[in-house]
Amino acid sequence: MNISEIAKMAGVSRAAVSRYLNNGYLSNEKREIIAKVIAETGYMPSSQAQTLRTKRTKIIGVIIPKIDSDSISQIVSGISEVLSASGYQMLLANTENQPEKELDYINTFRQNMVDGIILLGTSLDDAKLKNIQELDIPVVILGQFVSAPSCIYHDDYHAAVCMTEQLIKKGYHNIGYIGVSKNDTAVGVLRQQGFLDTMRAHHLAVPEDMVITGSFYMENGYEHAPLLLERHPELDAILCATDTVALGVIKYLNEQGILIPTQIAVAGFGDSRVSSILQPSLTTIHFYYHECGVEGTKMLLEKLQNPEIPNKSIKLGFELILNDSI
Template sequence: MTTILDIAKLAGVAKSTVSRYLNGGSVSEPTRQKIERVIKETGYIPNAFAQSLKAKQTNFIGTIVPRLDSFAASRTVMGIDDELKSLGYQMLMSNTDQSVEREIETIYNLANQKIAGVILLATVITKEHLNAFREVGIPTLLVGQEHTEVPCLIHDDFKAGYEMGKHVLSKGHKRIAYLGVGEHDIAVGVKRKEGFKQAMAEHGPCEVAYFETSFSMQDSFRVSPKMIETYQPSALVCATDNIALGALKGAYSIGMNVPKDLSITGFGGYEVTGIIHPSLTTVNFHFKAAGKMAARKMIKLMNGEEVNHLTRMDVELIERESVDNV
């Protein structure tokens, strides 16, 4: 059976371009001719599900997630699914494996299946995302990232960073390391760090050094031992619970005791952080509640009701065993 990918290869264009063409989006005249020629030669028939729904609006809501092994994403999706079912809608989920190209392609593919709306658990919003939103012309909601052009639901990352910064300083720590992620991620890489910096500025004096890793627990475990030995902080604030778990193992690998020798904190409120030893001081993000809120907001958008452009979920600091008094 011929697929969209086959059509794209034979026409010498991107798969997303073929999806856009099939969905009625704009493509150049030469590109349109190439795609139509290949479709005619191969006898390609568009997705049967999409064809059968051509004249209808479905009760499917497309939910796009960047990865499946994320606690935050899985809990958010659980909330979306639970709430949609209770309201008589169904969720159609697609994983993009942290590929921006696949994310944009999925927007067109979902629109081609006549889904009623798209909820995107976003890590970054590019011009290509915005173009896709405009071209498909269906209600779209961002979860986790903020943008002026698209309705969005976010967690209060600035407050989370600020509260954690205040907490660590209140325990007497004066030499602190912050292990964050790249600033391409506005929520975690920018807002969370800005909140932490604000706390440092208001409640210092202290020495702070900023380091960077990925969201991977393994990467954190790899980089944290050298960072700890070189900078010798009394407290290490990690931008996510996964990063904190990797750093915790990294600290143990060089013979350090947590929290006696080094205090470690995270962000997220993952379940595992409450049962490990020492239990992790963190900021709880209400992911499942955010998913339910996102579903309700999407239904309102689909029905043409007025909604707040920005919805901000509150956060909650959880003090546990991994931070010691100095």
């Protein structure tokens, strides 16, 4: 079933049918007859042929490091919400935490498949950013600050400052830190920097070996908590770069019968759904993940409408969720 057949059945030209589909110049008479034929046949125009002419796919490529993560699935949910409201489709690419795959996907997408790209950034080196800027389609980066394309990011640094101050205020002075890879500027570098700067500002020592770096998974906390405690028996709190890591720490402490927060306080970042259900509930930072997805997508769609719009970067705030784990 193609446009020519519809045209023949309706006794009009292909152009007329195309005009019908695109609200072009057409008499009501023809409009009606074409509508009838289309309703009868259930004809749907081929999006490939349309794209070939119009150069628009109405598909947005979304690149994420992993899908089964609380924060990421919230962002994706926001993206999907806006896209589907605007008649766009979402092509989702999962790098499975291999940042080098990001470029692969960008190149696949570039192959005329998508109108724009949303990248949930992990490690963004200069080479990658240069590559991104050379694309002829709009790109929005989520979760990391970059000067080049537009981006929406969280105030990771001050969130860490806020959390650290809170810990200090509560009387914890020997605070260990379990972080994640420095390749991730937002989560790996800035949160740790916020922690260290605040400790220094309060004249509290943080020996080098009281800071540990690991993966984004629970195992990071589960395996490194004992290491920290062994090295520093005086430890009274552990701050983790993500809630997921904090969950690992909590699992270990529970297994060992170490009381939270009496013996060791624990805090995380991300306000994962379970933080309030844990016993004790986990003190954490709420970031606006869903909003991040929503706003980022709106930004991309605006760029699509008007490519002349200059790059913007939006910093989203945070909220301290004061629970019982500190």
